[in-house]
Amino acid sequence: MFTTMLTSALRILLTRSFQPFVFEKDSRDFLDYENLKNLGLYVHIPFCRSLCNFCPYVKELYNKEKALLYKEALLAEINLVCHGLTAPKTVTSLYFGGGTPALMAEHLGEIINKLKDYFIITGGIGLELHPDDIDVETLERIKAAGVNMVSIGIQSFDAGCLDRIGRKSDNFQEKIRLVKSMGFSVVDVDLIFAIPGQNEEILFNDIKTAFECGATQVSTYPFIDFSFASNEAPPLSQRVKKKMLKSLVRVSKKLDLERTSVWTFAKKGTDKYSSVTRDNFLGFGPSATTLLQDTFKINTFSTEAYIRSLWENRSPTALTLDFTLRQRAAYCLFWSAYGLQLNRENFRQVTGKTIEDVFGFEILLSRMLGLLKKNPSGYTLTERAGCLYHKIEQVYTKAYIDKTWAAAKQEDFPDRVILK
Numbered sequence: 001m002f003t004t005m006l007t008s009a010l011r012i013l014l015t016r017s018f019q020p021f022v023f024e025k026d027s028r029d030f031l032d033y034e035n036l037k038n039l040g041l042y043v044h045i046p047f048c049r050s051l052c053n054f055c056p057y058v059k060e061l062y063n064k065e066k067a068l069l070y071k072e073a074l075l076a077e078i079n080l081v082c083h084g085l086t087a088p089k090t091v092t093s094l095y096f097g098g099g100t101p102a103l104m105a106e107h108l109g110e111i112i113n114k115l116k117d118y119f120i121i122t123g124g125i126g127l128e129l130h131p132d133d134i135d136v137e138t139l140e141r142i143k144a145a146g147v148n149m150v151s152i153g154i155q156s157f158d159a160g161c162l163d164r165i166g167r168k169s170d171n172f173q174e175k176i177r178l179v180k181s182m183g184f185s186v187v188d189v190d191l192i193f194a195i196p197g198q199n200e201e202i203l204f205n206d207i208k209t210a211f212e213c214g215a216t217q218v219s220t221y222p223f224i225d226f227s228f229a230s231n232e233a234p235p236l237s238q239r240v241k242k243k244m245l246k247s248l249v250r251v252s253k254k255l256d257l258e259r260t261s262v263w264t265f266a267k268k269g270t271d272k273y274s275s276v277t278r279d280n281f282l283g284f285g286p287s288a289t290t291l292l293q294d295t296f297k298i299n300t301f302s303t304e305a306y307i308r309s310l311w312e313n314r315s316p317t318a319l320t321l322d323f324t325l326r327q328r329a330a331y332c333l334f335w336s337a338y339g340l341q342l343n344r345e346n347f348r349q350v351t352g353k354t355i356e357d358v359f360g361f362e363i364l365l366s367r368m369l370g371l372l373k374k375n376p377s378g379y380t381l382t383e384r385a386g387c388l389y390h391k392i393e394q395v396y397t398k399a400y401i402d403k404t405w406a407a408a409k410q411e412d413f414p415d416r417v418i419l420k
């Protein structure tokens with residue numbers, strides 16, 4: 001109830017409209033992105049060796065034959081989305097997420113080459129690694145395919161915490177050191193905080209250990225209990241989560257780290273693994289989202305329906321939202337705020353307006369409340385704002401992402417999802 005009220009109030013305030021976000025069944029296959037700047041690419045690999053109870057992502061157990069069919073579908077989707085390009089398009093980055101993308105290591109080169117038929121990738125190529133993927137042969141394979149940034153799903157170095165979320169400890173420290181020794185330019189370690197039984201000492205040790213083993217960045221996600229997950233014990237309370245985040249910020253200062261988003265901390269001067277903060281992106285694979293100037297679309301969550309659609313040369317898009325200008329601006333503001341920076345030029349490129357024209361009132365109020373500080377390129381969120389965002393992001397995850405994903409997991413092509 002409180003969640004719906006908060007999301008509705010913020011949506012109405014930021015979009016200056018009572019109109020909710022409406023996703024409709026719409027499988028359009030023409031996407032207008034040829035002239036967009038700051039475009040990123042995302043490829044979803046929906047296979048895992050075993051399935052974790054807490055995980056909300058689209059995934060299923062790995063099967064070699066299905067993975068082969070899936071690869072063919074992926075190549076077909078890339079052709080379908082990109083065949084209209086008149087010239088190779090420059091993109092900032094390519095990220096492989098999942099699931100467990102390294103399970104398709106043997107196909108990565110072919111997928112990347114297909115994308116390179118259409119795109120010039122100027123930034124890096126990133127890939128999520130499960131600790132079980134980490135051995136010399138797999139790392140050499142993904143490197144040879146062009147991957148130079150990795151994100152390792154450690155979750156915690158503490159055996160008790162791992163046990164409580166159904167994961168196993170497995171020489172994590174040596175594994176991270178091995179990844180580091182192979183020369184990847186970015187080594188991100190994913191940690192979860194507010195796991196039942198976790199305390200600040202364990203969390204401090206988790207973050208310290210990650211950097212000692214060679215991580216260039218740590219992503220610390222608050223444990224979220226999705227409605228369709230089957231967690232045995234719920235996350236620690238919001239009050240403890242907030243305390244833990246504050247202590248993470250303190251620790252990051254002690255370790256002289258740069259806070260690069262609400263939940264990420266990096267060694268100063270290193271490149272960043274950041275798959276969610278592009279202005280525009282094209283997503284391929286089941287559940288992958290695509291964000292363009294005025295369109296947000298989501299592919300079907302079913303791997304079978306995805307493969308079937310592409311076999312029949314149809315778009316696997318399940319839901320599409322056509323943004324109003326203010327909705328697009330609110331989306332841009334929300335994700336820029338996640339990165340703790342509101343960049344004036346960036347906002348203008350996405351919306352065609354100045355940030356002060358669109359959100360002058362909110363900016364003034366936030367500055368008065370000590371949430372924003374002006375800087376030469378825009379505004380920086382203060383630590384207080386970071387804490388508030390941490391809370392709001394979780395509320396939105398439950399109200400919007402959980403609701404949309406639950407609907408998309410139930411039906412391959414739902415009729416409509418309304419987010420209030």
Ligand SMILES: C[S@@+](CC[C@H](N)C(=O)[O-])C[C@H]1O[C@@H](n2cnc3c(N)ncnc32)[C@H](O)[C@@H]1O
Nearest residue numbers: 054055098099128129130153190221222223224
């Ligand atoms: C696709 S998963 C990781 C890749 C790889 N399959 C693995 O398990 O190591 C991406 C990350 O999301 C985070 N994550 C997944 N479910 C979460 C949840 N319920 N709450 C908070 N973070 C979560 C985890 O840190 C995880 O490493």
Ligand code: SF4
Nearest residue numbers: 048051052055098099
């Ligand atoms: S956390 Fe990783 S390994 Fe576990 S189910 Fe999710 S994607 Fe698969």
